[in-house]
Amino acid sequence: MITLEQITQALSQALRESACNYVSEQMALCPQDVGQRLYDDPIVKIGSADDELWEELKAPEAIGHLFRTPKEWMAQAKCVVSYFAPFSDYVVEGNCADAVDVGNGWLYARVEGQQMLTEINHFLERWFESQGVKALSPYASDQFRYVFEAGSCDQIEDKSLSYTSNWSERHVAYVCGMGTFGLSKGLITERGVAGRFGSVIVDACLPITPRSYSDIYEYCTMCGACMRCPGGAITLESGKSHIACSSYVNKMRELYAPRFGCGKCQVKVPCQRGIPKK
Ligand code: B12
Ligand code: SF4
Ligand code: SF4
Structure with missing residues (x-):
């Protein structure tokens, strides 16, 4: 059986060796950024395709x-491999410097860093296939669908749906034992909330990660530090408003085009780099 360590090692090596994980001269907004790393080594967890x-x-x-279960994506699915790639100190510290201005590293990580994860998902598909295992990354497939405000996606028939997708990486990570949601709606992992997720569905039996929580907000202390949100999207009473967040992030597009981002709810908070102490 393929082990968790083998998958983690292959993924870590792919991230370390990918040129896309480092700021290139072409993408750099200033010379000091060239060569900076975007993601640290990932953590990997595994869920069962039969999980209720x-x-x-x-x-x-x-x-x-809209959500499709692993078996709806791949009839012979046995397991789901979820990974969390934490942002490097360069990305996180750069976004701590100002309450509103978005750090250069965060902007690269949001745009080029997300494109890179699509490549990493394809790498994982190929890696499993080289081990004789069929693998599919829903996010990296042409079947992935998401919608922001209601009616904004032509490919989704139900025009009442908003802020959803047919493969939500945080929910997948939650089922796979990766961590729980926070007040900010980010998923808090043992390495914190500042980073991004990816996953593949496989047709092989792998060692399942036990879920060490039962409540969807178990790791969050409800300290309210993420209410520093400059878009006023987070309150203790109502949680996080996707509409307010989305409209704020859209304003950032005007400032930072062709990039965008914000992520102030994921930095300078007790859950930034780990599970906060209660
Ligand atoms: C649509 C989207 C957005 C929208 C809406 C956000 C959202 N949370 O859905 C907008 C534009 C606002 C957005 C903003 C950002 N996003 Co975004 N976004 C997505 C996307 C494409 C789909 C998300 C989705 O499907 N949501 C589904 C809805 C239903 O989720 P939800 O409302 O939060 O879920 C709640 C309910 O399910 C509830 N619940 C009720 N009953 C139950 C029962 C059970 C069993 C469970 C589990 C839950 C549950 O609990 C959840 C939490 O409250 C994903 C990529 C992907 N494929 O997953 C990235 C993703 C969520 N984004 C991400 C990031 C990093 C950001 C930004 C920081 C980007 C930035 N601007 O710099 C911001 C901050 C967002 C934040 N504070 O959460 C990361 C999350 C990283 C993390 N640590 O959690 C993702 C996973 C991308 C990635 N590849 O890593 N995003
Ligand atoms: S900052 Fe505090 S309230 Fe917000 S998600 Fe993190 S632990 Fe929860
Ligand atoms: S990404 Fe920015 S606007 Fe959205 S919830 Fe986080 S801090 Fe607020």
Whole structure:
């Protein structure tokens, strides 16, 4: 059986050796940024395709009917491999410097860094295939669908759906034992909230990670530090508003085009780099 360590090692090596994980001269906004690393080594967790939680994610209050379970993506699915790639200190510290201005590193990580994760998902598909295992990354496939405000996606028939997708990486990570949600709605892992997720579905039996929590907000202390949100999107009473966040991030597009980003709820907070102490 392929082990968790083998997957983690292959993924870490791919991230370390990928030229896209370092700021190139072409993308740099200033010379000092050239060569800076975007992601640290990842953590990997594994869930079962038979887990009952997958169906529960279709409930309207969870993700809704757009969500497709692992077996709906791949009939012979046995497991789901989820990974979290934490942002480097360069990315995180750069976004701590100002309450509003977005750090250069965060902008690269949001745009080029997300494109890179699509490549890393394809790398994982190929790596599993070289081990005789069929693998599919829903996010990197042409079947991935997401919608921001209601009606904004032509490919989604139900025009009432908003801020959802057919493969939500945080919910997938939650089922795979990676961590729990926070007040900011970011997923808090043992390496914190500042980073991004990816995943593949495989047709092989792998060692399942036990979930060490039962509540969706278990790791969050509700300290309220993420209410520093410059878009006023987070309150203790109502949680996080996707509409307010989205409209603020859109304003950032005007300032930082062709890039955008914000992420102030993920830095200078107790859950930035680990599970906060209660
Ligand atoms: C749409 C989207 C957005 C939208 C909406 C955000 C959202 N949370 O859905 C907008 C534009 C606002 C956005 C903003 C950002 N995003 Co975004 N976004 C996505 C995207 C494409 C889909 C998200 C999705 O499907 N949401 C589904 C809805 C249903 O999620 P939800 O409302 O938060 O879920 C709640 C309910 O499900 C509820 N719940 C109720 N009952 C139940 C029952 C069960 C069993 C469970 C599990 C949950 C549950 O709990 C959840 C938390 O409250 C994902 C990529 C992907 N494929 O996953 C990235 C993603 C969520 N974004 C990410 C990031 C980093 C950001 C930004 C920081 C980017 C930036 N601007 O710099 C901001 C900050 C967002 C934040 N504070 O959460 C990361 C998250 C990293 C993390 N640590 O959590 C993702 C996963 C991308 C990635 N590849 O890593 N994003
Ligand atoms: S800053 Fe505090 S309230 Fe916000 S998500 Fe992190 S632990 Fe939860
Ligand atoms: S990304 Fe920015 S606007 Fe959105 S919730 Fe976080 S701090 Fe607020």
